Amino acid sequence: MTDGVKHIIAVASGKGGVGKSTVTANLAMAMAAKGKRVGVLDADIYGPSQAAMFAVPENTKPNSEDGKSFDPINAHGLQLMSMAFLVESKTPMIWRGPMAAGAFQQLLDQTRWQNLDYLFIDMPPGTGDIQLTMAQKVKVTGAVIVTTPQDIALLDAKRGIEMFRQVKVPVLGVVENMSLHTCSECGHSEPIFGEGGGERIAEEYQTELLGQLPLALNIRKQMDLGQPLAISEPESKAAAIFAEIAEKVDGEIQAMADAEGPEISMGD
Numbered sequence: 259m260t261d262g263v264k265h266i267i268a269v270a271s272g273k274g275g276v277g278k279s280t281v282t283a284n285l286a287m288a289m290a291a292k293g294k295r296v297g298v299l300d301a302d303i304y305g306p307s308q309a310a311m312f313a314v315p316e317n318t319k320p321n322s323e324d325g326k327s328f329d330p331i332n333a334h335g336l337q338l339m340s341m342a343f344l345v346e347s348k349t350p351m352i353w354r355g356p357m358a359a360g361a362f363q364q365l366l367d368q369t370r371w372q373n374l375d376y377l378f379i380d381m382p383p384g385t386g387d388i389q390l391t392m393a394q395k396v397k398v399t400g401a402v403i404v405t406t407p408q409d410i411a412l413l414d415a416k417r418g419i420e421m422f423r424q425v426k427v428p429v430l431g432v433v434e435n436m437s438l439h440t441c442s443e444c445g446h447s448e449p450i451f452g453e454g455g456g457e458r459i460a461e462e463y464q465t466e467l468l469g470q471l472p473l474a475l476n477i478r479k480q481m482d483l484g485q486p487l488a489i490s491e492p493e494s495k496a497a498a499i500f501a502e503i504a505e506k507v508d509g510e511i512q513a514m515a516d517a518e519g520p521e522i523s524m525g526d
C-alpha cells in the first residue's frame with residue numbers, strides 16, 4: 259500500500275558488501291532526525307540485514323489484523339519491513355528472479371505504511387533481472403548509489419546508474435563509502451580502497467557526490483549493535499556526514515517536486 263508513501267528512494271550498489279545496507283539504515287535515521295516520517299523496506303531478499311541494523315529481535319513477526327496486510331515493525335521510530343520477518347532466519351533464499359520480484363512487490367504492497375515522507379528501499383546488490391524488475395515495478399522517486407572507491411566497485415556502480423537511467427529513475431547521487439581509514443592509534447590516514455573514485459563517477463554521469471564516509475570502527479560497531487549513528491553517536495563525524503547526505507537527498511527531492519509544480523487535489 260504505497261498510497262501512504264510520498265517518496266520512494268532506492269538505495270542500490272552494483273557490487274555486494276560495499277555498505278549499502280549500512281548507508282540505508284543510517285541515511286534513513288538521519289532523515290528521521292530531520293523530522294521526516296521514514297520507513298525502510300529491506301528488499302535485499304538474499305541477505306536481509308536491516309532487522310539486525312535496527313536491533314529488531316530475531317523471530318519478530320509483523321502484526322496482521324486482516325490476514326492480508328502487515329503492519330510495519332517500529333524500529334527506533336521508523337517503520338520497517340523486511341523479508342526476514344516473513345521467513346525463518348535460517349532459510350536460504352534460493353528463489354529465482356520472478357519469485358524474488360513477486361515477493362518484493364508483495365512486501366511493498368501489503369505493508370500498511372503510515373503516512374511516510376520517505377520510504378528507503380535497501381535493494382539487493384547487483385544489476386541483474388531482479389533489480390531491473392524491481393525498479394520497474396515501483397514508482398521510485400530517485401536512487402542513491404553506494405560504492406567504495408575501488409575500481410571493481412566503481413565499475414559495478416556505473417552499471418547501477420545505467421540500469422536506473424534505463425528505467426527512467428533519476429539518480430540522486432553517489433555515496434562513496436569506506437573512503438579513508440584513520441588509524442585510531444597513530445592518526446595516520448590511508449585510502450585503503452583507493453581515492454577519488456566517487457568524485458570521478460559522479461562527474462562522468464553528471465550526478466552528485468552526496469558524501470564520503472570513512473572506513474571507521476564506530477560505523478561497523480554501532481551497526482552490529484543495531485544503533486544507527488544518528489541516535490547512538492549523533493555528535494560523531496560520520497553522523498554529521500549522514501545528516502549532510504540526508505539534507506542533500508531531501509533538497510533534491512523537494513527541488514524535483516517544485517519543478518513538477520503544485521499537487522492538484524480534487525475536492526468533493
Ligand SMILES: Nc1ncnc2c1ncn2[C@@H]1O[C@H](COP(=O)(O)OP(=O)(O)OP(=O)(O)O)[C@@H](O)[C@H]1O
Pocket residue numbers: 271273274275276277278279280281302305307383435436471472473474475477478479481482
Ligand atoms: N564505512 C564503514 N566503516 C566500517 N565498516 C563498514 C562501513 N560500511 C559498512 N561497514 C561494514 O561492512 C560490512 C558490509 O556492510 P553492509 O552489510 O552494509 O554492505 P552491503 O553492501 O549491504 O552488503 P550486501 O551486499 O551483503 O547486501 C558490515 O559488516 C558493515 O558493518
